[in-house]
Each structure stands twice: as structure tokens, then as C-alpha cells.
Amino acid sequence: MNSLASTTGPVLIVGTGLLGASIGLGLRSLDVPVWLQDASPTAVALARDVGAGQIRGPEHTDPALVIIAAPPDVTADLITEALREFPGAVVTDVASVKGVLLEELREVEGLDLRRYVGSHPMAGRERAGAAAATSELFAGRPWVIAAHPEVDPAAVRTVRHLAADLDASPVHLEPVEHDEAVALVSHLPQMMASLVAGRLVGAAPEALALSGQGLRDVTRIAASDARLWAAIITGNAAAVHDGLRAVRADLDEVITALERAATEGPLAEGAAGAVSALIGAGNEGAGRIPGKHGGARRHYAEVTVLVPDEPGELGRLFTEIGQIGVNIEDFAMEHSPKQKVGMAIVSVLPDAAGRLERDLGDRGWRVVAP
Structure with a gap:
């Protein structure tokens, strides 16, 4: 293993999509031994062929670290299997929901959660699968470590080392804090992009020919995997529900104001003010998004x-x-x-x-x- 790596192998990656294969590529670049496992023989073969690791076989001994990189709706079962099959391994996952997942694991009788650490790298691409994987996917990106009270501190250090080896920035959050945060900065934007893009389905070609960069910016992530996002959104339903209700309240105010403008004319009382308030709040919120080096956003x-x-x-x-x-x-x-x-x-x-x-x-x- 490369002396620059803190992660001790072998590492078993269960799930060889974009995240799993990218983790494998990053660890292999540090000479960490990586084994790959996936329910799809084609997916795991592709991950092997792009250099993410070796397909796990009967000759491989127990791993030191198991990373579950599967959709959220099957992650709990895979974590349970890994904790039972590999009693000496630290187990983590990269699912985008943490609170509900932890609740599911706590309901499994006799499951020792001291070796389990929930985590979530805040990285991705519009393209899916190992073919889109890159060893630099996590560079400079936050990697949330959502530890629970029963966890062994040594297991937390293992996952922190993993994030650091992949050039990510470890961030510690409680599982519920994580779910509320990603609902706001990831899941809600996905829903908004999809809602706007969905309105284009029946649009006239003449209208679409006028498309500019603004529309492309707003709808860029609308091309994401529908099945994966269905699992993510329903897995974090409570937090996403709260965000959508807040957006709906804002929309209702603007819709009411625009109805007056449509019937009484553009100078109808309150119409311009409601739109201005909405745009102004957007300006203020956009100004709070951290800059590329973190901290306050700079103006260029x-x-x-x-x-x-x-x-x-x-x-x-x-x-x-x-x-x-x-x-x-x-x-x-x-x-x-x-x-x-x-x-x-x-x-x-x-x-x-x-x-x-x-x-x-x-x-x-x-x-x-x-």
C-alpha cells in the first residue's frame, strides 16, 4: 500500500456504480487493495475493467473496511449482511439518507452497530455507472460522517481516513442534521429542476428554440437517474416534505399576486411587490452559498x-x-x-x-x- 494512504486494506466495495467505482479508483491510485462486489455481473465487470479493483472471489480474506455504495432502499440490508459476515471489519455506506437508515438498523435484533459509521460524500455527476467514475470525484468535496452514539471511535477514524485519502473534506453531523441539510441543498434542488424540466415535455419546438443558458442551468440536474432519486427522496421524505411545503407557501403568495395582475393589470396592488420580494429573497439566499474556497461567496x-x-x-x-x-x-x-x-x-x-x-x-x- 502507498505510504501516503491512511486507509488500511483490503477494502470491499459493495455496489459498483458511480460512487463505488470512483472510491475504488481513488483507493487503487494509492495502492490500497480493493475488492468489488455487485448484484449485477456486468456492472462489477465494468468497474474492474476501468481499474476500480478486483472482483471479490472465494480466495479473498476478510476485508478491513466494507463500503456499501448501493441505492438507499437496499443499503440497510447490505450493511446488516456485512456486519454479520465480517466481524472484524468497519462498515460504512455512502447513501444520501442517514436518519431513516439508522432507525432500520436499530430494529435488527442483535446487530452490533459499534463498527458501523454512516457517511455521505457530497459528490456526483449527471452520468451514472462505472463508465463515468473518476478517482478525483471527491476532491475538495464535503464528506459527511454521521456517527451515532454507540459507535467505536476507532471506526469513525477509519472513515475519516477514507475521506481524507480521497481528498475530500470530512464534516461531522448528526444523522438527522445530515438529512435536514441535504434535503435543502441537494434533494429540494433536484425536485425543483425536475419540476421545471417537466413543464417542457409539451412545449412547442418554437418555444424550445429560444432556450438560453438560464434554462440549461436550472434543468441541468433534471437528467438524473429516476429510480435512484425515487429511493433517495422517499427515504428522506419528512425533510423533503417540509421543504416542498415551504416552497409551496411562497408560490401561493406569488400566484395570488399574479392572478390580480392578470385580471387588474400589471400595476395591481401588491403584484410587483410580491415578485420583487421573491427575487430579492433568491438574491439573498444565493449570496449565502459558499465560494469555491469555502467561506463567504466572492463577487467576480x-x-x-x-x-x-x-x-x-x-x-x-x-x-x-x-x-x-x-x-x-x-x-x-x-x-x-x-x-x-x-x-x-x-x-x-x-x-x-x-x-x-x-x-x-x-x-x-x-x-x-x-
Whole structure:
């Protein structure tokens, strides 16, 4: 094993989708021995082929750590099996619900939970499966460790070492705290994106042709796995229910105001105020999302550059921005249908924006005036 790794193998990963295979890739890059197990022979073979570990066979001895990376609705059963089959192993999971899962485990008679530590890496992609896995999936991302009162502190350290070895940032939360937090920052956004995207099903092609980056941003995660998210949302039903009720209350206020505007005209009393309050609250909430380095969110200047839709042009832009000596803090790309150029929106520190615009213009780039 690589001396830089704190995780002691062998590690058994049960479930070889995106998260399981990505964990395997990360641990294998540190020379930690990894065994793979999955109900699907095809899934586990693919995870092996991408380099996430070896398929567990009868010749393998007991693991030191078992990681359950399966959908939430089967996670409790798999944790129970692992705790009973491997009495010397620490067992953790990466399911996105923790409170209900712990309740299910506590109902299993005679189950020793001292070696079980719930955890949840806050990382993912729109694509699923081992084919989308990457060893860098967890880098810089929070990894929640949701320990319970009966747990052995040594087991908690084992999971903390796992998160650190994968370059994640361990965060300690109570299981219920975790479920309330992810309902707000993960599960509710998924529901909102899906609700908006669902309204596009019957939209006229002429309307969809007007789509801009705003619609793409709002609906980006709507392409997520429906079966997986059904298990996640129903598993965290209480917290998601509370969030949706709060959103519905806000919507009811705006709907009432817009009904007056629709019947009495746009200057109807309270209509503009209700919309303004909604947008203002959104501004305030968005401002509280931590920046890329954590802490308070920083404000950046945006430099918009027209990029020809040709191979290598975006890479050339990045290279020349580096040559100019300006760091890219954030980036977005907008495309208009049937256009041969895209708009690269480069976010930089405000005091660098003027120099970047000038130097890119001198190099022949078309910079769009703010």
C-alpha cells in the first residue's frame, strides 16, 4: 500500500456504480487493495475493467473496511449482511439518507452497530455507472460522517481516513442534521429542476428554440437517474416534505399576486411587490452559498468572449488567458441554436477584468462589452 494512504486494506466495495467505482479508483491510485462486489455481473465487470479493483472471489480474506455504495432502499440490508459476515471489519455506506437508515438498523435484533459509521460524500455527476467514475470525484468535496452514539471511535477514524485519502473534506453531523441539510441543498434542488424540466415535455419546438443558458442551468440536474432519486427522496421524505411545503407557501403568495395582475393589470396592488420580494429573497439566499474556497461567496467580474465552434478554440482561449497571467475563478459556456460561435463567460477577480479584456482583444479575440 502507498505510504501516503491512511486507509488500511483490503477494502470491499459493495455496489459498483458511480460512487463505488470512483472510491475504488481513488483507493487503487494509492495502492490500497480493493475488492468489488455487485448484484449485477456486468456492472462489477465494468468497474474492474476501468481499474476500480478486483472482483471479490472465494480466495479473498476478510476485508478491513466494507463500503456499501448501493441505492438507499437496499443499503440497510447490505450493511446488516456485512456486519454479520465480517466481524472484524468497519462498515460504512455512502447513501444520501442517514436518519431513516439508522432507525432500520436499530430494529435488527442483535446487530452490533459499534463498527458501523454512516457517511455521505457530497459528490456526483449527471452520468451514472462505472463508465463515468473518476478517482478525483471527491476532491475538495464535503464528506459527511454521521456517527451515532454507540459507535467505536476507532471506526469513525477509519472513515475519516477514507475521506481524507480521497481528498475530500470530512464534516461531522448528526444523522438527522445530515438529512435536514441535504434535503435543502441537494434533494429540494433536484425536485425543483425536475419540476421545471417537466413543464417542457409539451412545449412547442418554437418555444424550445429560444432556450438560453438560464434554462440549461436550472434543468441541468433534471437528467438524473429516476429510480435512484425515487429511493433517495422517499427515504428522506419528512425533510423533503417540509421543504416542498415551504416552497409551496411562497408560490401561493406569488400566484395570488399574479392572478390580480392578470385580471387588474400589471400595476395591481401588491403584484410587483410580491415578485420583487421573491427575487430579492433568491438574491439573498444565493449570496449565502459558499465560494469555491469555502467561506463567504466572492463577487467576480465576468468577461464574455466569442469562441468559434471549432476544435481546439476553447483550449486556445484557456491557454492564452494563462499566458496573460489571469486566474479563471469560474467558467460557463453559452450556445445559441444554429450559431457557429459560443459565448465563453470567464469569471475573474474584478481588478483583473480590464487587463484581460484588453489583452484578449489585442490577441484577436472578440470580447463582448459588458
